[in-house]
Amino acid sequence: MSQEPPRDGDEPEFLRAFAIQAGDFAGAGNVSIAVKNLLKELGFPPEVLRRAAIAAFEAEMNVVMYGGGGQMEVYLSPRAVRLVISDQGPGIPDLDLAMQEGWSTATPEMREMGFGAGMGLPNIKRNSDAFCIDTGPGRGTRLQVDIFPR
Amino acid sequence: MWIDPQACQGCVLCLKACSAKAIRVREGVAHILPHLCVNCGDCFRACPHMAVRCRTTPLEVVRRCQHPVAAPSPTLFSQFGYRATPNQILLALERLGFQQVMDMGWLCEMNSAAMEEYLLAHPELRPGISPSCPAVIRLIAGRFPSLLKNIIPVLPPRVFAGKVVKERLAQRQGWDLAEVGVFHIAPCAAKMVGPHDPVVLDHPYVDGVISFRDIYGPLLQALHGLEEDHTLQKCSGAGIAWAMSGGQAAAVDVEHTLDVAGFAEVVHILEMLEAGRLRDLRFLEAHICPDGCLGGPLVVENHFRARSVTLRQMRRFGAMSRVNRAKIKGMISEHLFDWERPALPRPQPVLHHDTGQAIAKMKAIQALTTLLPGIECGVCGSPDCQTFAGDVIMGRAQEAQCPFMEKRGGPSGESAGRVAVKVKDVVEALGLTVTAGAAGLERPVDGGYISDLLSDVMANARPGALWLTIQTHQNVVAVAVLKELAAVILVGGRQPAEETAAKAEQEGIPVLVSQAGAFELAGKLHEMGL
Numbered sequence: 288m289s290q291e292p293p294r295d296g297d298e299p300e301f302l303r304a305f306a307i308q309a310g311d312f313a314g315a316g317n318v319s320i321a322v323k324n325l326l327k328e329l330g331f332p333p334e335v336l337r338r339a340a341i342a343a344f345e346a347e348m349n350v351v352m353y354g355g356g357g358q359m360e361v362y363l364s365p366r367a368v369r370l371v372i373s374d375q376g377p378g379i380p381d382l383d384l385a386m387q388e389g390w391s392t393a394t395p396e397m398r399e400m401g402f403g404a405g406m407g408l409p410n411i412k413r414n415s416d417a418f419c420i421d422t423g424p425g426r427g428t429r430l431q432v433d434i435f436p437r
Numbered sequence: 438m439w440i441d442p443q444a445c446q447g448c449v450l451c452l453k454a455c456s457a458k459a460i461r462v463r464e465g466v467a468h469i470l471p472h473l474c475v476n477c478g479d480c481f482r483a484c485p486h487m488a489v490r491c492r493t494t495p496l497e498v499v500r501r502c503q504h505p506v507a508a509p510s511p512t513l514f515s516q517f518g519y520r521a522t523p524n525q526i527l528l529a530l531e532r533l534g535f536q537q538v539m540d541m542g543w544l545c546e547m548n549s550a551a552m553e554e555y556l557l558a559h560p561e562l563r564p565g566i567s568p569s570c571p572a573v574i575r576l577i578a579g580r581f582p583s584l585l586k587n588i589i590p591v592l593p594p595r596v597f598a599g600k601v602v603k604e605r606l607a608q609r610q611g612w613d614l615a616e617v618g619v620f621h622i623a624p625c626a627a628k629m630v631g632p633h634d635p636v637v638l639d640h641p642y643v644d645g646v647i648s649f650r651d652i653y654g655p656l657l658q659a660l661h662g663l664e665e666d667h668t669l670q671k672c673s674g675a676g677i678a679w680a681m682s683g684g685q686a687a688a689v690d691v692e693h694t695l696d697v698a699g700f701a702e703v704v705h706i707l708e709m710l711e712a713g714r715l716r717d718l719r720f721l722e723a724h725i726c727p728d729g730c731l732g733g734p735l736v737v738e739n740h741f742r743a744r745s746v747t748l749r750q751m752r753r754f755g756a757m758s759r760v761n762r763a764k765i766k767g768m769i770s771e772h773l774f775d776w777e778r779p780a781l782p783r784p785q786p787v788l789h790h791d792t793g794q795a796i797a798k799m800k801a802i803q804a805l806t807t808l809l810p811g812i813e814c815g816v817c818g819s820p821d822c823q824t825f826a827g828d829v830i831m832g833r834a835q836e837a838q839c840p841f842m843e844k845r846g847g848p849s850g851e852s853a854g855r856v857a858v859k860v861k862d863v864v865e866a867l868g869l870t871v872t873a874g875a876a877g878l879e880r881p882v883d884g885g886y887i888s889d890l891l892s893d894v895m896a897n898a899r900p901g902a903l904w905l906t907i908q909t910h911q912n913v914v915a916v917a918v919l920k921e922l923a924a925v926i927l928v929g930g931r932q933p934a935e936e937t938a939a940k941a942e943q944e945g946i947p948v949l950v951s952q953a954g955a956f957e958l959a960g961k962l963h964e965m966g967l
């Protein structure tokens with residue numbers, strides 16, 4: 288369900304991949320922080336950093352909590368930041384449901400830690416300029432998010 | 438902070454201790470990069486050679502001053518054991534010649550009340566960050582500029598003290614302002630104003646920072662046989678403990694406060710804040726030193742014992758502040774606590790102002806990083822391999838400063854991605870004669886070098902190179918061994934001397950003979966992709 292194709296001649300190129308550990312709540316967020324710091328060093332504007340950090344964090348947490356571990360790849364061009372977050376977990380059976388605000392399968396323990404508001408995927412979508420997700424039962428989940436500096 | 442080049446031994450201890458990665462060792466001497474340094478003092482703590490110095494004000498400056506005023510950090514109360522009371526320590530300062538000694542514990546309590554009022558008046562500020570640690574402010578201005586707006590713009594106690602002295606007390610006493618000196622007595626040099634400071638609050642109110650270490654001896658003497666004829670102490674335990682980690686979080690009465698101390702821990706919390714987490718938090722107390730100011734680099738007392746002494750004093754004087762809230766509100770409406778200028782971001786260098794080029798540089802840094810050994814030894818003079826790669830790509834360091842790269846030889850970019858050519862491949866392809874050192878035929882080849890001057894080869898040939906020469910004497914083998922060359926090729930059909938062949942056999946350095954001249958041979962080697 289891509290909403291806007293990447294612009295012509297500005298295809299982001301692969302820069303780096305980060306591993307995300309399953310169930311690692313202590314280290315959770317570290318990959319998003321590393322990605323944000325990387326973009327900062329490259330001189331992307333604060334507005335891009337902010338949106339990328341939100342998208343990266345929510346996606347990272349989903350991989351930690353539901354995806355059974357996976358990775359986040361960073362692709363870049365001067366006019367696009369692309370994050371590809373993938374896992375080989377159970378996949379999302381009903382994507383329309385998962386995209387609804389407030390819908391969550393988080394366990395009581397996760398909710399106790401402040402997760403499971405069901406806002407993750409909607410927030411990722413809201414903060415990105417292109418959003419595409421490939422998932423299904425037993426297929427794992429691959430989320431691709433583009434952010435274009437304005 | 439500054440480094441005395443005479444005393445510096447060029448070791449890696451400060452380099453490794455610096456969490457801001459602001460130190461480089463170049464030509465055997467450590468240097469501080471001022472735009473990265475936050476003045477935390479970790480290098481000072483780490484240096485065994487006393488080469489790192491803190492910029493503080495010498496006591497002579499106080500002696501020369503007409504109207505010296507002492508504004509001692511309340512942590513000073515923790516430095517003299519259980520028996521000395523805050524009042525005695527303040528009196529001892531008076532004995533040392535300070536005309537006025539401020540009870541900073543009391544001013545700290547006033548500051549807590551002012552911060553609390555500010556937070557109550559600004560419910561949208563989540564969290565408000567205490568402005569007390571100047572190193573934390575520098576850190577925020579450099580690495581977390583989006584959080585600058587969270588710093589509570591209430592003058593920290595030392596500056597407030599200076600302002601009260603210069604705007605009120607001096608007038609009352611009839612002092613000439615030019616002759617008044619307000620000296621903050623501090624456990625760190627972070628309060629010294631530097632050229633890269635995001636906000637200069639201290640000027641013109643604080644005139645100098647005196648190190649605990651410098652004043653400790655004189656104070657100890659002054660405490661001896663001290664008569665407690667009058668009382669300077671107004672503060673309670675809340676003021677005494679104010680600069681210890683947790684002191685402000687306990688004193689500022691709002692819901693959800695957090696105190697954090699130590700460079701890495703502070704960075705971690707600021708990262709979380711910048712990522713939009715910890716949303717419930719109302720007040721953050723952050724100290725760059727472990728255990729807050731009790732762990733400052735210039736303290737005399739062990740900081741665990743200092744904490745014990747502080748807790749004892751807290752029990753003795755009670756944690757309830759007697760500061761009059763109505764008076765504080767009055768001072769707030771008179772803008773007595775207001776900052777006169779905002780804190781500005783301290784822009785950090787980006788890889789390139791053009792994002793495309795910055796990305797290219799980042800790729801180059803990554804590529805180089807993968808070739809580096811990753812043992813983080815610091816021998817190159819940069820704190821770690823990744824930072825070294827950045828320094829090389831940005832032109833601030835040479836690849837050969839890494840002992841590992843030097844051994845491997847030459848700019849990595851060229852050798853990487855090539856198919857490995859061995860000496861025996863060259864022999865086969867060009868029909869060379871192996872006259873000695875056949876044991877080395879499996880050696881990998883990386884480029885070539887043509888020269889008949891031995892010292893030129895010593896200086897410039899790269900390890901793994903084929904050496905084309907007309908020299909046939911045995912020193913040729915010695916040079917080849919020393920420079921870890923792949924093989925020696927004697928051109929124009931020259932034969933090795935007997936000793937040369939023997940030595941080559943012994944060392945396993947192939948000595949090959951080509952009928953072609955050096956020029957022709959080099960062309961063919963090029964065609965092979967070398």
Ligand SMILES: Nc1ncnc2c1ncn2[C@@H]1O[C@H](COP(=O)(O)OP(=O)(O)O)[C@@H](O)[C@H]1O
Pocket residue numbers: 345349350353354374376377378379385386390391392393402403404405406407408409428
């Ligand atoms: N990577 C994933 N693998 C499996 N299920 C996922 C994944 N990401 C999200 N989900 C499902 O989608 C739901 C909604 O996700 P999200 O909007 O991030 O809200 P929350 O994480 O608060 O539950 C989750 O509760 C979970 O059931």
Ligand SMILES: [Mg+2]
Pocket residue numbers: 345348349403406407408
């Ligand atoms: Mg989620």
